[in-house]
Amino acid sequence: MKSDIAAHLKEMLELEDAEIQEFYDAFITEFNKSCTELQENGVDSDFQKLRIITHTMFGYCENMGAMDIFALAKELNTAAKAADVPACQEAIRKIFKMHEAYLAEG
Amino acid sequence: MNMDSPFRLFLFTPGVVMSDVIKVLAVDDVEANLMIIRGCLKGDGFELVTCTNAVDALQKFKEQYFDILLLDVIMPGIDGFELRKLIRATDPDRPIIFLTSMVEDKNMTMLNQITWDANTYYLNKAVGKKTLIQKITEVVTTYRQKLMEHKYSDQMEEERVLAGDLQKVLLPNWCICNDDVLFSSIYVPYMHVSGDLYEMIPFGDSKYLFFIGDISGHGLSAALYMAAVQSWLKMTLRDNDIKIHELMSRLNKFFCEDLQSKNYMTALAAIIDFKNNHISLHSAGHPGLIFASPGKKTVRLSDTKKGSTPLGWMADAVFPETENYDCDFDDDTIFVAITDGVLDMTNEDGQTMPEEDLYELIQCQLDNPNVVALPYRIKGIMAKMGYDKAPDDFTIVAFQKRSARKGILERVIPAKLSEVDKVAQEFSAITDDLRQSTGIDLCVREYLNNIVVHGSHDKKKAPDLIYVGIGMENGDLVLQGAERGGKWDITGTRETNDPQLFTPDPESGGKKPEEEENLFATSGRGIQIIKALTQYVSYETNCGLNETKFVFNKRTPES
Numbered sequence: 001m002k003s004d005i006a007a008h009l010k011e012m013l014e015l016e017d018a019e020i021q022e023f024y025d026a027f028i029t030e031f032n033k034s035c036t037e038l039q040e041n042g043v044d045s046d047f048q049k050l051r052i053i054t055h056t057m058f059g060y061c062e063n064m065g066a067m068d069i070f071a072l073a074k075e076l077n078t079a080a081k082a083a084d085v086p087a088c089q090e091a092i093r094k095i096f097k098m099h100e101a102y103l104a105e106g
Numbered sequence: 107m108n109m110d111s112p113f114r115l116f117l118f119t120p121g122v123v124m125s126d127v128i129k130v131l132a133v134d135d136v137e138a139n140l141m142i143i144r145g146c147l148k149g150d151g152f153e154l155v156t157c158t159n160a161v162d163a164l165q166k167f168k169e170q171y172f173d174i175l176l177l178d179v180i181m182p183g184i185d186g187f188e189l190r191k192l193i194r195a196t197d198p199d200r201p202i203i204f205l206t207s208m209v210e211d212k213n214m215t216m217l218n219q220i221t222w223d224a225n226t227y228y229l230n231k232a233v234g235k236k237t238l239i240q241k242i243t244e245v246v247t248t249y250r251q252k253l254m255e256h257k258y259s260d261q262m263e264e265e266r267v268l269a270g271d272l273q274k275v276l277l278p279n280w281c282i283c284n285d286d287v288l289f290s291s292i293y294v295p296y297m298h299v300s301g302d303l304y305e306m307i308p309f310g311d312s313k314y315l316f317f318i319g320d321i322s323g324h325g326l327s328a329a330l331y332m333a334a335v336q337s338w339l340k341m342t343l344r345d346n347d348i349k350i351h352e353l354m355s356r357l358n359k360f361f362c363e364d365l366q367s368k369n370y371m372t373a374l375a376a377i378i379d380f381k382n383n384h385i386s387l388h389s390a391g392h393p394g395l396i397f398a399s400p401g402k403k404t405v406r407l408s409d410t411k412k413g414s415t416p417l418g419w420m421a422d423a424v425f426p427e428t429e430n431y432d433c434d435f436d437d438d439t440i441f442v443a444i445t446d447g448v449l450d451m452t453n454e455d456g457q458t459m460p461e462e463d464l465y466e467l468i469q470c471q472l473d474n475p476n477v478v479a480l481p482y483r484i485k486g487i488m489a490k491m492g493y494d495k496a497p498d499d500f501t502i503v504a505f506q507k508r509s510a511r512k513g514i515l516e517r518v519i520p521a522k523l524s525e526v527d528k529v530a531q532e533f534s535a536i537t538d539d540l541r542q543s544t545g546i547d548l549c550v551r552e553y554l555n556n557i558v559v560h561g562s563h564d565k566k567k568a569p570d571l572i573y574v575g576i577g578m579e580n581g582d583l584v585l586q587g588a589e590r591g592g593k594w595d596i597t598g599t600r601e602t603n604d605p606q607l608f609t610p611d612p613e614s615g616g617k618k619p620e621e622e623e624n625l626f627a628t629s630g631r632g633i634q635i636i637k638a639l640t641q642y643v644s645y646e647t648n649c650g651l652n653e654t655k656f657v658f659n660k661r662t663p664e665s
Contacts, residue, residue: 055207058231
């Protein structure tokens with residue numbers, strides 16, 4: 001969550017507390033984008049698209065230290081590779097739930 | 107270095123200054139990732155430009171210099187690999203680091219794709235500030251070192267070429283013709299600059315110092331030593347009474363003490379008195395001087411048992427008078443001197459030519475001796491025998507006393523039109539027969555104008571000097587020319603190394619009508635005039651020397 005991201009950014013980028021919020025906002029913007037794309041794509045249409053979305057998520061989640069979302073993106077990626085619709089649905093549901101939790105944290 | 111290489115573009119692009127600041131171009135379609143890179147590289151030491159797509163990145167890459175590129179792999183439109191391909195089309199060396207997540211790359215397909223290029227590196231996205239800075243600094247430092255090495259080697263190459271050109275200026279003309287001696291040389295440096303040097307310096311009363319030396323090594327140091335030795339020789343010859351062993355002894359001291367040379371030099375120096383046909387020579391570890399006598403049809407070598415150690419070995423080395431080789435020589439003696447590089451020429455099997463074969467080769471040339479062409483002919487024949495691989499500088503010098511060349515009027519002239527007129531007038535005056543005199547005048551003019559005018563169109567093909575001689579040979583009046591310009595094709599139809607013979611038939615010109623037309627088209631009226639004036643024209647090229655021979659009064663087989 002936010003505290004994990006802050007700790008990661010402090011450690012990896014040697015950021016000051018005052019700088020963290022700006023990075024966190026940028027992260028939330030990307031996360032919003034990914035969720036919108038997931039919503040638009042649907043769960044049973046384009047598995048390739050799902051893999052591209054999750055690859056993007058890997059990048060910024062790893063960068064920001066959002067390893068909980070990273071894990072869910074990995075779950076979705078694996079399900080998309082296997083063309084497993086129920087598993088994809090479940091992973092997306094979890095991601096959306098996580099998204100709500102992050103938004104609630106501000 | 108390739109003139110189009112990005113190194114050169116970088117090094118010689120105005121405004122590009124290699125500074126301590128590392129210029130980075132980062133490309134990622136996700137703004138948050140670029141933000142992380144910004145966070146990592148903020149502060150002194152880096153100048154970062156970011157792009158969110160490949161098209162913008164390419165534009166920036168064309169506009170500005172960057173030390174390094176940080177690329178994402180998966181991007182919409184042109185992806186990271188495609189972008190690298192587009193960059194590599196013009197720049198094979200600029201470092202690229204792919205920043206990507208390898209979660210999906212279980213069978214290493216992506217990693218393999220990244221690393222096939224020698225100047226591409228990989229870092230995981232969540233690499234952290236320290237690692238990213240460390241990697242960028244390390245890669246850019248290596249790249250910049252490479253750039254500097256290329257720049258340095260480029261400068262060295264330019265200086266080497268300049269040194270080679272200066273050496274050629276310092277050496278005597280390839281052909282010298284004065285009252286005392288006719289001198290010719292071929293000089294082929296192994297690597298632009300050479301450790302070979304030779305001199306023929308007059309010092310009064312038909313006396314000359316002949317010097318040939320071979321400084322160890324081929325590089326700039328050899329060239330500098332050579333220049334120093336040449337100027338030393340000229341200064342030392344102010345002392346007219348110097349004996350040849352004394353000269354060697356002093357030169358050894360100069361080499362060891364004044365130059366403090368780490369190189370050494372083999373050398374053969376001779377004081378030649380052309381008035382009294384006497385030579386006094388001293389060899390310091392150098393191949394002997396070859397005496398070729400066209401009259402006696404013999405070739406002999408100066409006494410190789412006599413001589414001293416090479417110059418530069420020991421400052422206190424003794425060069426005693428007893429090791430001088432003194433002898434008289436016949437008027438017609440042709441002297442041939444070589445450097446080691448001649449005998450070091452190898453064939454395909456790596457074998458060198460036995461020394462005896464060289465003497466035999468020179469002996470074969472005595473039937474039709476031609477001092478001017480001799481060094482070039484020797485090299486040409488050696489090449490035909492298969493000895494054409496040069497591991498060293500190559501120098502052959504040949505010279506003969508001028509008075510031995512009785513009945514031959516010969517000149518060495520600069521390739522200038524103003525000189526043509528002088529030579530034509532002088533040569534045409536050798537006969538009182540007005541018809542023949544006019545013929546010589548026209549032929550000389552046509553031949554020389556051809557060489558000078560055609561040569562002047564292309565500086566690379568322009569000859570520096572032209573040797574021309576006229577005299578009787580086997581009862582015929584013969585005009586001979588030799589120059590080192592572009593090949594002058596007497597037939598006007600082809601370029602070849604093979605000897606060409608042009609024997610015009612009075613009716614057809616010895617050519618098929620279409621060839622005749624071609625001939626005329628190429629050489630204009632010149633070839634027609636020469637055809638009308640001569641019975642026989644031969645042309646031969648040997649190692650860059652063009653020999654042309656015009657026979658004016660050759661008897662036909664019928665007559």
